[in-house]
Amino acid sequence: MSAGERTPILSVRALTTELRTEGGRFHAVDSVSFDLFPGEVLGIVGESGCGKSMTALSILGLVPRPPGRIVAGEVRFEGRDLVRLPERELQRVRGAKIAMIFQEPMSSLNPVFTIGEQIAETLRHHERLGRRAARERAVELLAKVGIPSPAERLDSYPHELSGGMRQRVMIAIALACNPKVLLADEPTTALDVTIQAQILDLLQRLQAELGMAVVLITHDLGIVAEFAHRVLVMYAGRVIEEGPVEAIFESPAHPYTQGLLASLPDLEGEIGRLSAIPGSVPQMGELGPGCRFAPRCGLVEPACLAADPPLARTGARAVACRRADLAAAPRERVA
């Protein structure tokens, strides 16, 4: 099934978000474009600081206003551009049509309100449910996310729950109004490994059940391999590769993606040195005019330093690398 046949539910075009710091102004999200199709799980991977979280925040207009703002691009959803939508309208979309869950379950819930209240208020606000109806629905939701004794738990405070349970509550809140899109920003990073698996299973189950489209942001390739249908690879604020999960893992086109996959320890092969990508992620103020990955790239040539390569599409895949066709070979070829 090629991308052209379905209509995307969410369409991001040239989204650019600027951040101001003491070091200066730079684009945390630089001309990012992608489509999200109904019912699919799109993984966004990249190292810390590559702009993946910012992209999600930008979609919902949640970028913290003093240091950051969206300066260009559009986000099309249900025939409207979310970037240009007035705040009031955007509030109707948030939580109801597009929901988001975050990385830190410990601090993402308000400590002075019960979890029941925090779930119910979404329902009361978006779906105009009365108190009793909202409470009942909240109990159902808690049960759905796998919290035992949901009716009693309703009146618990966040500090009385473990990290995994809090994340389940966050999911319950997000799903309360049956959103069409779920943005999950590193939902399991802060949890223990065993809990991680449980939460991801839960997400997968719910996604299949409700037919939501999910944007799963993570730095963990393993999670992407297991749960995503398509993958976006980001580096220094840009999308540098895109494609179906199997294809990307099989034959990564961009040298960075190759590097990422090569650095995964091989369970079956011989024991050798772990390969790492030399150098480190550039500081945002230090970017040159050329390809951002050039300083660390094994295939760099002079043309790479002159201009940033655009994202070139062929069928279901896209890659932003001048030497991509050469590099579209099996995994070994990195340096």
Added chain:
Amino acid sequence: MASEALATPLEAVAAPPKRRFPTLRRLLRHKLFLVGALLFGIVLTAALFADFLIQVDPNRISIRNKFRPPGSEWIFGTDNFGRSQWSRVVKGAQLSLAIGFGVVLLNALFGTLLGALAGYFRALDNVLMRIMDAFMAFPVILLAIGITAALGPGSINAVIALAAVYTPRTARIVRASVLVVREQAYIEAARAMGASHARILLRHVLPNCMAPLIVQLTFIFAYSVLSEAVLSFLGLGAEPPTPTWGNIIAEGRLYIREAPWITLIPGLALAMTVLGLNLLGDGLRDVLDPRLKVQQ
């Protein structure tokens, strides 16, 4: 080929130049800190060079010159005794700042001592903190007037009273820092190497508690100047005819209709001093307390 490719631009990006005294530079860039420094600086200069700035003796009575408004002849005007208000207010600056400084010094000494002992030795903590709490149960001015009532009026007694009143608050701040620093790994390392408690406290713990202490002492300076003014307004500070801002205001109160400048000017002087100190304290806190560095 490969090694060549790898040896590219990583080195080309020059490291930013290292700058010395980063904290001092940040302070000097903090606008409100500079305003505070200016305001307090003016008062400090007046206090330090009071004797050079005064031409007429502050206590010199000249009845024929009474109630002169501020003008070219008498910069701050005169009072009911014809005394030069300029001389009195400037001289008052000397005393007010001296008292403030005295209180700060005593606070630094005893507050640090008590706070360090309470924070470091768990056995002493409970006892010391209960005593501090008991002192803090009395409102500041009330305790100060209680002590000065017992000891008698005068500047030295005012210093003792105010030092006693504010020391528990300083001790609290020091204790809080010590409690945190005490748990650090390098303290354990020092202990493991056989350092004595005294050495650990002096060399390792206290230097790391300086920042909040300095901020607190700046504010204490401000509070003491204000409190001393209240005390002398009530008649508990330096005895007349020695001028303090507080007792000038008290005396001027009777003539507030015919000569409002007598009350007005010392009040402004007080405001300038306390405002300056508050701004200095705010600036210091912004720069020295890393938690609050986010906003810009």
Added chain:
Amino acid sequence: MLRYVAHRLLASIPVLFLVTLISFSLMQLVPGDPAILIAGLQATPEEVERVRRQLGLDQPFHVQLISWYAHLLRGDLGSSLLLGRDVLEVILERLPVSFSIALYALALTVGVGLLAGILAALRQNSWVDQLVMTVALLGVSLPNFWLALMFIVLFAVQLGWLPSGGYVDFREDFWGWLRATTLPAVSLAMLQMGLLARITRSTMLEVLRQDYIRTARAKGLPNHLVVGKHALKNVMIPVVTVLGIVLSLLLSGSVVIETIFSIPGIGSLLGSSILRRDYPVIQGGLLFVATMLLLLNLVVDLVYAWLDPRIRYGHGE
């Protein structure tokens, strides 16, 4: 919560004991012979002796201490040297006066200070913020007694809107009470309003940075709910703890403010007792005020514990 309450109550007892001890010790601080000081330099030896016996100064230290506590337990704070009346009686008489003004000042502090702080935080770095913070800074820096005098000159002398002193019982004439107490209450509250505005602003800014506020926005809640419900409750918690300091400062300020406005409250009582060396009143007054403050702080702590579910329900994990 119950455990917290019990713990706080228990912790207060030794502090209360120390407070009584400190109050007692004040008399011992007097250098020289207090009896002579009190009786005055012109007093005859018999008068000095009478004062000495009346205050029990002729007894050894430990007897004085025991006697002090014996009296305390009977609710006897001694008797005023000048008024010849029971100290406690005089204090209780003046309590409603001081209390009504303190309440007025507190209402201003919370009403104006809190709102100003919230407003400044919501409009951070705007002209509103700068204005509020400047006024707050001035409030904290200007001496309250001087401000009081300036207010008198402006509002009483020049404009004649409000009286320059005196007190009217609110039970007899409410509007008269309001007119008489407005200038004193405002002078008294300036410092606290400034303090509360500053602290509320920084607390609000801190709270608005928290993850749970981001979650609230992500849920699509409108701004008035995000701030008015989610942020506000979290702001109130640290602000409540400041109330203890505010109360203490109000009591501190009352001495000089009541003196200036000739208000017959506890503050002016203490003020005049110092100059007249009426030690029993000073001792008794200090003890009374400190005890009251301890109790009020206890109440503040309880409110704080009640507001914060982490303390109310204990730690779950």
